[in-house]
Amino acid sequence: MGNEVKQSVKTSEIMDGLTKSLKSSFLVEWYSTLVGFLSGSKSFYVLLGIGILIVYAGTMGAFDAFRIGYRHAYGVTRDIPWGILISTYIFFVVTSTGLCIVSAIGHVFGVKDFMPVVKRAVFLSIVTITAGFTVIFFEIENPIRMALYNVISPGLTSNIWWMGTLYGIYMFFMIVEFIFILLDNHRLATYFGLSGLIAGIAAHSNLGAIFGMLHAREYWYGPYLPVYFIASALMSGCATIIFFTWLGYKITNEKMDRPMLRSLEAVSKLCMLMIAVILFLTVWKIITGLVGGPDKIEALRAMMTGPYAFNFWVLEMLIGLVVPFIIFLSSKGKNVGMSFLASAMMVFAIFFMRYDLVVIGQIVPVYHELGVREYAGLAAYTPTFHEIMVVVAGLGITATTFLVGEKVFGGHKSEIH
Amino acid sequence: MKNVKIDLGNLKKESMDSVSPMERREFLKIGLIITGVFAGGTVLSAVSNFNSVFASPEEAAEKYPYKPHYGMVIRQDRCIDCERCIDACTLTNDVPSYGWRTRILEKDVPDATGRKREFIPVLCNQCNNPPCVRACPTRATVKDEKTGIVLMRSYKCIGCKNCMLACPYSARYFNEERHAIDKCNFCYDTRLSKGEKLTACAAACPTGARNFGDLSDPDSDVYKMVHQLERTVWVLRPEVGAKPNVFYTKG
Structure with a gap:
């Protein structure tokens, strides 16, 4: 496949390629993967069963929240309208965008060392964006209206509109790319990979701009966040692909071959670079913030010495950035086990990075500077049981789909050359 | 020495x-x-103070582009926190107990005139450059072309709450019964469109703390309160640049 397509890509060509592949290998391949799926080891099915139970429990919690009303079920308030669900959504889509960029380095820009992780990265980017959309479905008060009025009444000045629309387009491109990778049509897959990358980057910088363009919120306002989000996405993408590749090989109980080891080494090095970039951005964010307006200083103080100090210093800085950096540096990315450890720490800590970014931006009330009694203190937010269940549903979807993907797509072995 | x-x-x-x-x-x-x-x-x-007011009528028209350009002038020192405005607002606009369209904030001031605190009524500022309207992904909140009032089109609201965060005045909350964000609209649907001249809160205010009117009309009380030289007039959070239409003054 793929050799007969030589000239420029047209829609008809794409359709032709698709139908031909469908006729020849597609069904056969799917049949064989189905057989393969059913012949997995016992422990695999135990894991899968647990994953499905987690998804079930999470979605039940989410529907229960829907039933009793979000105002009662969720911990968000008038002062802090965006809580852990928004930050979890960001966590997932940042990861997705990052995985897309990592896959594009290999697949679109042809860096050989990144090729072995491409297939898994593309698949997981679809998985994580799906998890993200699931979480946001239970965050938005009227998701049905969203589907309708996003189309017939677009707010073109709104970053949320651009972000949502572009992420929809992005998801479509990534799915098509993955299908073409499965069909071994790498020329078309590359085109869709590039389109997905462009849509993903545009969507993701808009996600940063949702916060960056809120001029009433000093902590977020400015061009910093759109830039930070892209850098942060690449860092997340590197960590996530190391994390899931290692797990994938553990599940299938296989040994990594030479190209895969080399690939993870290259990803580890890029990951190290991106940690440095994020550290650099964070340091300057703090230093510039400390000479800013009183609201910003107040928020930074809460982050560094106040109620969010543990999150910031221990989770974000230590577990999320500094220790993984040291691990990568000392093992030079050659020790897969160590790279996995570092990436696992990062994936865990990045979740809190998003949480802190979202919540700390809201803790200083808008009337704080006015000096009134009602807004003298910082606003507080604690996630509720129902919110955590929605997060669990998102994580469960990611875990379960990852497991299924490993089996169905045969450990994402790629024959990309 | x-x-x-x-x-x-x-x-x-x-x-x-x-x-x-x-x-x-x-x-x-x-x-x-x-x-x-x-x-x-x-x-x-x-x-x-003259330059900060107006150099010419043209400039005034630029600052008040709507006709009528509704605005409110709050004489802060006259507010006694009787909360009749809040009651009137709640009754007129069906505001639920968990939300507010207007409220009165309390500030401790060791003041020379012997008062220990002052009260600051707050509400939607119906900004000329409303951050909430820009942020809405489905145009569920709009700046009324005639009056300049920031209105909700509730049926379009998806409840993303971006406008709540965009607002510099915390003027918005999610109303469960309407399934949409709710906010002060100067009683546009409940009073102004029915021929009333004042908002419910301004009509209920016993001390003249809340003054409502057309800022584009030089004969109106609110215009005169804003364009005078004896008292300082200010707005809340001017640094945001939203160009609010609720003004505050004392004395």
Whole structure:
């Protein structure tokens, strides 16, 4: 496949390629993967069963929240309208965008060392964006209206509109790319990979701009966040692909071959670079913030010495950035086990990075500077049981789909050359 | 240095409280304002207020582009926190117990006139450059082209709450019954469109703290309250640049 397509890509060509592949290998391949799926080891099915139970429990919690009303079920308030669900959504889509960029380095820009992780990265980017959309479905008060009025009444000045629309387009491109990778049509897959990358980057910088363009919120306002989000996405993408590749090989109980080891080494090095970039951005964010307006200083103080100090210093800085950096540096990315450890720490800590970014931006009330009694203190937010269940549903979807993907797509072995 | 004798007991203070009200009034009549008074500062300086008001009628029209251009002037020192405005608003606009369209904030001020605190009524500022309208992904909130009131199109609201965060005045909340964000709209649907001249809160205010009217009409009370030289007029959170239409003044 793929050799007969030589000239420029047209829609008809794409359709032709698709139908031909469908006729020849597609069904056969799917049949064989189905057989393969059913012949997995016992422990695999135990894991899968647990994953499905987690998804079930999470979605039940989410529907229960829907039933009793979000105002009662969720911990968000008038002062802090965006809580852990928004930050979890960001966590997932940042990861997705990052995985897309990592896959594009290999697949679109042809860096050989990144090729072995491409297939898994593309698949997981679809998985994580799906998890993200699931979480946001239970965050938005009227998701049905969203589907309708996003189309017939677009707010073109709104970053949320651009972000949502572009992420929809992005998801479509990534799915098509993955299908073409499965069909071994790498020329078309590359085109869709590039389109997905462009849509993903545009969507993701808009996600940063949702916060960056809120001029009433000093902590977020400015061009910093759109830039930070892209850098942060690449860092997340590197960590996530190391994390899931290692797990994938553990599940299938296989040994990594030479190209895969080399690939993870290259990803580890890029990951190290991106940690440095994020550290650099964070340091300057703090230093510039400390000479800013009183609201910003107040928020930074809460982050560094106040109620969010543990999150910031221990989770974000230590577990999320500094220790993984040291691990990568000392093992030079050659020790897969160590790279996995570092990436696992990062994936865990990045979740809190998003949480802190979202919540700390809201803790200083808008009337704080006015000096009134009602807004003298910082606003507080604690996630509720129902919110955590929605997060669990998102994580469960990611875990379960990852497991299924490993089996169905045969450990994402790629024959990309 | 031996001959210099400073009579410490009879030194005159140079801070604000040494300026008598009469002196200040005379001073203001010549078209100057004293800055620093309401900023809690101790520096007394005088600058011309004229340029910060209007150079020409054209400029005024630019600042008040709507007809009628509804606005509110709050005489902060007149508010006694009786909350009749809140009750009237709640009743008129079906505001649930968990939300508010307007509220009164309380500030401790060790003030020279003997008052210990002042009350600051807040509501939607119906900004000329509304951050909430820009942020809405489905155009569920709009700036009314005629009156400049920021209105909700509730049926389009998806409940993403971006507008709540975009608002510099915390004027928005999610209303469960309407399944949409709710906010003050100067009683547009409940009173103004039915021929009433005042919002429910302004009509209920017993002290004249809340003054509602057309800022584009030079004969209106609110216009006169904003465009005078004797009292300082300010808005909340001017640094955001939203160009609010709720003004505050004292005295």
